[in-house]
Amino acid sequence: MDRGIGLPDWAASNSHQKGLEAVMGQPEYFPPEHARPPAGPVTVVPSERSAALGRATDFTEDISSAAGLIWMDGSPQRLRDTLNRYPNLRWVQLPVAGVDAYHDVLREFGGKDVVFTSAKGSFAQPVAEHALMLVLALLRYLPERVRAATWRQPKGRSLYGATVVIVGAGGIALALTQLLAPFSVRVVSVRRKPVPMKGAVATVTPKELRDVLPHADVVVVAAALTEETHHMFAAEEFRAMRDSAIFVNVGRGALVHTPDLVKALECGEIAAAGLDVVEPEPLPDESPLWSCDRCIITPHSGDPAELVAPLLAERVTHNINALNNGDQLIGVVDTTAGY
The missing domain is CATH 3.40.50.720 (NAD(P)-binding Rossmann-like Domain)
Structure with missing residues (x-):
């Protein structure tokens, strides 16, 4: 398992007070219904908003009160646009193990104290x-x-x-x-x-x-x-x-x-x-x-969706709980090294 790191000050001091809960995106293949964390679309939000967001919302909603983002869209440019639009976001969970496609975004926002976690190790x-x-x-x-x-x-x-x-x-x-x-x-x-x-x-x-x-x-x-x-x-x-x-x-x-x-x-x-x-x-x-x-x-099939979806859901669930409890995040990306 990847070695986690402690939460930054903003998360350690605020997570218990805000009662963060997870809502996450659901492309057609991810995750299977039985493996989804509670709630719906794409952000980690204060508990009072999670019910209202439900499963129909996506990242175009106003998430200005969210501390974190579980990113399932895949597009680096859309992620950059979202982070620019919502500077309140301090943690991003990426859906992949190899984050080379997000290299520029990692460098840009890692320098702004955004913590990124990947799926490395879970696949x-x-x-x-x-x-x-x-x-x-x-x-x-x-x-x-x-x-x-x-x-x-x-x-x-x-x-x-x-x-x-x-x-x-x-x-x-x-x-x-x-x-x-x-x-x-x-x-x-x-x-x-x-x-x-x-x-x-x-x-x-x-x-x-x-x-x-x-x-x-x-x-x-x-x-x-x-x-x-x-x-x-x-x-x-x-x-x-x-x-x-x-x-x-x-x-x-x-x-x-x-x-x-x-x-x-x-x-x-x-x-x-x-x-x-x-x-x-x-x-x-x-x-x-x-x-x-x-x-x-083989056509990049070492990690087919039906095998890795439950593993990624497990990673996401762990990091959500870590964010809530002030514990270590797993799969933290070194934004300088690029992995």
């Missing part, structure tokens, strides 16, 4: 599950198998005892490390700060990435997208990898330079790739990745 288990599925499928040559139209000689590789480099050390990386434990793998963690990650035999910084890649049987990318991590996997990184290595990306598409990945697969610099995220998204139909029999592409 970890489904995405980690998806990453493990891609790894196992590639080790057993499933892209080739599903295209086959005749019986062929069996072949495959084992995950047991492999060296797995995981780039990123958030909730997905931690959940994946737990899933990998029964395979007796050696996990090497690559993260921004050289703080040991639980379950990893070694932890290095991105500056040392090329030093560990030649030892990896499997590389899984689950990092946040920032200015520093943009295209962190390109030609040099793929050349540093073994020609037998499996590459999986469940982080963000722009962490990888797609043309260099295509070349690495075509030239045999790496064995195979499993991609739940790509650049651009959606991947054009003419991309050579679609026809590559050593590549699996």
Whole structure:
């Protein structure tokens, strides 16, 4: 679980007095009726207004008495417009784990003491599950198998005892490390700060990435997208990898330079790739990745709505209660670092 932080002074001193309650937006897919927090549309409002707002209101209502906003609209520009219109809002809950799309809004309003929380960590288990599925499928040559139209000689590789480099050390990386434990793998963690990650035999910084890649049987990318991590996997990184290595990306598409990945697969610099995220998204139909029999592409489906909606509802409910009780918020975004 993500480490929370204490509430700012305005929330700690006022939340009990105002009796804040939650009302939240409800796009068609989120959240399912049984998983919704009490009340309706999009803000955290004083209790005397919650009944009046009901489930039919949206953020265009006058929310000048609200302290927080549970943002389900998705548009960064609409969020900026809302925050400019309602400077009373001091906390915003975002519906996604990766907040790179909100980068400019975070920088602008984080400097104005608005606290942002994301869904980071709450989607970890489904995405980690998806990453493990891609790894196992590639080790057993499933892209080739599903295209086959005749019986062929069996072949495959084992995950047991492999060296797995995981780039990123958030909730997905931690959940994946737990899933990998029964395979007796050696996990090497690559993260921004050289703080040991639980379950990893070694932890290095991105500056040392090329030093560990030649030892990896499997590389899984689950990092946040920032200015520093943009295209962190390109030609040099793929050349540093073994020609037998499996590459999986469940982080963000722009962490990888797609043309260099295509070349690495075509030239045999790496064995195979499993991609739940790509650049651009959606991947054009003419991309050579679609026809590559050593590549699996899933359409950003590691966190499907039916799996993550209850998890996000749980996160939202926790943070609402934290706001009410003066406790720690979970998933607080570092508006400078961008995640």
